[in-house]
Amino acid sequence: MNALTQDSLKAALRLGLASDTILIEGGKPLHGTVDVRGAKNLVTKAMVAALLADTPSVLHDVPAIADVNVVTGMLGAYGVAVATDGKGTYRLDPKNVERAHFAEIDALAGESRIPILFCGPLLHRLGEALIPDLGGCRIGNRPINFHMDALRAFGAVVDKSYEGIRLTAPNGLRGANIELPYPSVGATEQVLLTGVLAAGTTELRNAAIEPEILDLIAILQKMGAIITVEPNRVIFIEGVDRLDGYEHRAMFDRNEAASWASAALATRGDIFVSGAGQKDLTTFLNVYRKVGGAFDVREDGIRFWHPGGELQAVEFETDVHPGFMTDWQQPLIVALTQAQGRSVVHETVYENRFGFTEALNAMGADIRVVPGGIDTPTRRVPRRPLEQSAIIQGPTPLTGADIVVPDLRGGFSHLIAALTASGRSRVSNLGLIGRGYERFTDKLTDLGADFELVD
Numbered sequence: 001m002n003a004l005t006q007d008s009l010k011a012a013l014r015l016g017l018a019s020d021t022i023l024i025e026g027g028k029p030l031h032g033t034v035d036v037r038g039a040k041n042l043v044t045k046a047m048v049a050a051l052l053a054d055t056p057s058v059l060h061d062v063p064a065i066a067d068v069n070v071v072t073g074m075l076g077a078y079g080v081a082v083a084t085d086g087k088g089t090y091r092l093d094p095k096n097v098e099r100a101h102f103a104e105i106d107a108l109a110g111e112s113r114i115p116i117l118f119c120g121p122l123l124h125r126l127g128e129a130l131i132p133d134l135g136g137c138r139i140g141n142r143p144i145n146f147h148m149d150a151l152r153a154f155g156a157v158v159d160k161s162y163e164g165i166r167l168t169a170p171n172g173l174r175g176a177n178i179e180l181p182y183p184s185v186g187a188t189e190q191v192l193l194t195g196v197l198a199a200g201t202t203e204l205r206n207a208a209i210e211p212e213i214l215d216l217i218a219i220l221q222k223m224g225a226i227i228t229v230e231p232n233r234v235i236f237i238e239g240v241d242r243l244d245g246y247e248h249r250a251m252f253d254r255n256e257a258a259s260w261a262s263a264a265l266a267t268r269g270d271i272f273v274s275g276a277g278q279k280d281l282t283t284f285l286n287v288y289r290k291v292g293g294a295f296d297v298r299e300d301g302i303r304f305w306h307p308g309g310e311l312q313a314v315e316f317e318t319d320v321h322p323g324f325m326t327d328w329q330q331p332l333i334v335a336l337t338q339a340q341g342r343s344v345v346h347e348t349v350y351e352n353r354f355g356f357t358e359a360l361n362a363m364g365a366d367i368r369v370v371p372g373g374i375d376t377p378t379r380r381v382p383r384r385p386l387e388q389s390a391i392i393q394g395p396t397p398l399t400g401a402d403i404v405v406p407d408l409r410g411g412f413s414h415l416i417a418a419l420t421a422s423g424r425s426r427v428s429n430l431g432l433i434g435r436g437y438e439r440f441t442d443k444l445t446d447l448g449a450d451f452e453l454v455d
């Protein structure tokens, strides 16, 4: 194992992306195999959980993505020794946890949302947490009120300063009764990471139950936590005095799997996504099948392909698990531009997640975004105040264009659109895609894409 120093991290943050711009000659079906490893939205939280233990943790299948490097850097700043074998196994030793300089944390946190999840573990370990202003994708306001309200319920005192947020727990953290206004993924993780070492029992109602959260609960159980997932989104956490390190293989990245599946469909290609599992993708697979995509579930992954003929228009709403994930709509919408008829996608999780459609329209798509959403006879998810609907009229041929990547999932959709379009596209700001997609340019090479990285 090689210890990760701040210098090696800075180099790794570039993730081998020598260039931030890609020229794509589109219109060629993608064919081949890609590997999908541990989920970004689990691995980063599992790494934070290591901070709660008295002994080292070992995490397998960690992808080489920028968000992992951000968390590694932050853990390092707090004295956690992080080492890797360079093949995806990380060892995290929290023996020497110490305070970090705020400026260092602020510089390391970058665009990531993960720093907020350090609150509970830092309060337990150090009695204080300083959290910088948070980044993340530009897909909506992304407030942190649920997190702060939950931490206050545990007994934390929250002070806002010009540089960020300072939390203390003068009387320690005690189990709490918390009901989330919405089943937020991050706020549920916040409660889990705080409740496991709080004195007494915590009851969390209206919790998120995404598979990544259940995997995090499995990790915490390995560490010694007592967490019960009850029906109707209720989670009980019985606080314990101490936790040990864990050894765990991270669940696969469902968002990456759905992205490559959509790329196969949009480009009329055939991609075997090695490492993808059916159980955590059933909602996606249902919609994929209704659009006309073909898939074959195998022991070691799922093959996705365009079976020929026309794709069909569909209507669906994004929702919390077990609904259709908000992160899946952007790549699939590219395929829907190639489907026959009028598709409708209702985005109910974030208020600004259709911005990426502007670039698709510039490439020839016919997508109308309706702020406030629309009512249709077939929709099932109740209306939310900030929702939007996208109406996609297809099929429309796409032609190459110049695109600046706006956010992680929208950016990957732009890559798919460029691969689908006839002619040449120039896609810049690729670094954002590297936050969540491991070695994606190597994978494009393996799939036979025609592209060139330029300065």
Ligand code: EPU
Residues within 6 Å of the ligand: 040, 041, 113, 114, 137, 140, 141, 142, 143, 144, 145, 146, 147, 148, 182, 183, 184, 185, 186, 187, 208, 255, 325, 326, 327, 349, 350, 351, 408, 409, 436
């Ligand atoms: N919300 C609040 N207040 C809060 C927290 C959330 O109003 O304090 C709202 C959000 O604004 C949003 C909704 O609740 O409208 C759901 O947000 P949630 O907290 O569930 O999202 P998150 O934890 O910030 C994670 C993933 C996202 C993924 C969502 C939904 C990570 C690091 N991020 O975000 O992933 O879209 O859950 O599943 O786990 C991505 O990977 O590209 C990505 C954006």
